[in-house]
Amino acid sequence: MSNETIMQVDNLKVYFRVKNPEAMPWTRPDVLKAVDGVSFKLKAGETLGIVGESGCGKSTLARGIIRLIEAEEGQVLWLGQDLLKLSNNEMRSRRQEIQMIFQDPLASLDPRMNIGEIIAEPIKTHHPKTPKAEVKQMVEDVMVRVGLLPNLVNRYPHEFSGGQCQRIGIARALILKPKLIVCDEPVSALDVSIQAQVVNLLKELQDEMGLALIFIAHDLSIVKHISTRIMVLYLGNMMELADSADLYDRPRHPYTQALISAVPIPDPLIEKNKELILIEGDLPSAINPPSGCVFRTRCPKAQDICASDKPVFEDTGKGHMVACHFHD
Amino acid sequence: MLVLNKVKIQEMADNIAEMDAVKGRSLWTDARRRFMQNKAATASVFVLTLIVLFSFIGPYFAVWTNEQIDWAVLGRVAELGQPSFANGHFFGTDSLGRDLYSRVIQGTRISLSVGFVGATVAVIIGTLYGAIAGYVGGRVDQFMMRIVDILMAIPGMFVLILMLVVFGRSILMLFIAIGLLAWLDMSRIVRGQTLSIKNKEFVEAARATGVKNSKIITRHIVPNLLGVVVVYASLLVPGMILIESSISFLGLGVQEPSTSWGALISDGAKTIRYDTEWQLLFPLAFFVTSLFCFYFIGDGLRDALDPKDR
DSSP states (O other): OOOOEEEEEEEEEEEEEEOOTTSOTTSOOEEEEEEEEEEEEEETTOEEEEEOOTTSSHHHHHHHHTTSSOOSEEEEEETTEEGGGSOHHHHHHHTTTEEEEOSSTTTTSOTTSOHHHHHHHHHHHHOTTSOHHHHHHHHHHHHHHTTOOGGGTTOOGGGSOHHHHHHHHHHHHHTTOOSEEEEESTTTTSOHHHHHHHHHHHHHHHHHHTOEEEEEOSOHHHHHHHOSEEEEEETTEEEEEEEHHHHHHSOOSHHHHHHHHTSOOSOHHHHHHOOOOOOOSOOOOSSSOOSSSTTGGGOTTOOHHHHHSOOOEEEOSTTOEEEOTTOO | OHHHHHHHHHHHHHHHHHSOOOOOOOHHHHHHHHHHHOHHHHHHHHHHHHHHHHHHHGGGGOSSOSSOBOTTTTTOHHHHOSOOSTTSOTTOBOTTSBBHHHHHHHHHHHHHHHHHHHHHHHHHHHHHHHHHHHHHOHHHHHHHHHHHHHHHHSOHHHHHHHHHHHSOOOHHHHHHHHHHHHHHHHHHHHHHHHHHHTTSHHHHHHHHHTOOHHHIIIIIIHHHHHHHHHHHHHHHHHHHHHHHHHHHHTTOSSOTTOOOHHHHHHHHHHTGGGTOTHHHHHHHHHHHHHHHHHHHHHHHHHHHHOGGGO
């Protein structure tokens, strides 16, 4: 595993303009800050897990990085090149190095195309002159690699189970041998037993091909299993970013502590006596986020300073980054 | 580890190469099966095929052409012009003594081709226009759909009649005029469908792969639209035939000696009080049967392509 940084995201902001349907046409639309200043580095072959509750901007962040949604400001350096400044054509050819796996396995496959066509689509798009026999061979190889029988190439997505569909999605993402795969909750729509299979498959493929992964999930135990480092998002802001083991053993942000305390432990004795940190209330609106620290409205440690000053996202030692005035 | 894996993969691939690829069942195959189970629809396809075949094979059995006037009958049509095999007028003659059998065949050809050509033009223009407007969205969408709104605000029949009067009555003009009007509804339907398809994950997946927008429209959006388009098109064909017939009934459609169902029905209706009811009934029977068939087929297609709605 090399140590070279392949992607560096600096202060990425993705805003949406939301118009109130009852408002007058000349009024300014509200600004929804889905992702508000996220920065991180990703090394080759590394897995960055991104966790956070629903609506905290995980998926928007992923789509902002690979420009499925245009970002407001910031930069995404991919091998030294700012993706956000590329023209549409240049971006399209970059896309063969960065692929994506989606949340709903069946919905991410075109129901009118058969599996062979779906998996071959990236080749047809980026290398349209590849001879047919070679394409067929590549498709078969990648299908075997993800654990699908190659004689199923002529079947259609609705004839497969969810786990198989996700394997097809992975095969499509792998066929051009990308350097990074963005996984947007790839297992949350699957059964627990299938989840393990798919996650282990991703891990194997990563070791074998030196892939970097950005792995989004709301299931902390799965993220822990696959990630090298983990980022905790809350309302589009980074709360904590640390090595996987470090984050689990010594969470420093009150939000992370609450999240980790909510993970069930498969041992009833420990589970019963475990101290649960409860967070009350709902996620505040991203149109009108709280001043200062965005988490202060639900934070058990909140003081006056949290409302007035936004905490700096700082290194508290050994690359363990936290944004909190009162971190442990 | 890597080497071992490769060996394993090669072995597996060799084993599998011996297996034949399983044939998948596409959504189209499923739809065809459901359509075949619909008795009314399959019977309609059969009857309609017979009518189309009749319009091609029929002329070989005709004794008279559609322009020839049978002078023996002329003037005494009510008595001598009745349908009979003896004088070769299988369907009788019209009020001018022309063979109705040949004229019905000719009218069938014109009416059906107006229906099919009109619907094809509408489908092609409407689908592409609607898919582009819906997929691109934003200002382009607003602009394109406002054009459709404006064109829709002009009464169609009025434009049709005006065009036929100004540019002269010809079958080509009829095709153009009907085609120009019919794509408007189509584009609206297609745009609505595109809006719902373009937010599906497989379109996002294609964008993430780097597929060009034009390719996304033709490869992913249009094939997924086709179900709706096919159903609407099957209902568009009888609609086109009806428009042509009403134009012809008004005396503005195809030009003599060519004819169409509408023109024949119009002629037949004018002479009904002279006891020549066959002049109305034969073209009317073809007209009504075909329309019924088209509507049954449309129904069958809708059920077959959209099984959720049943």
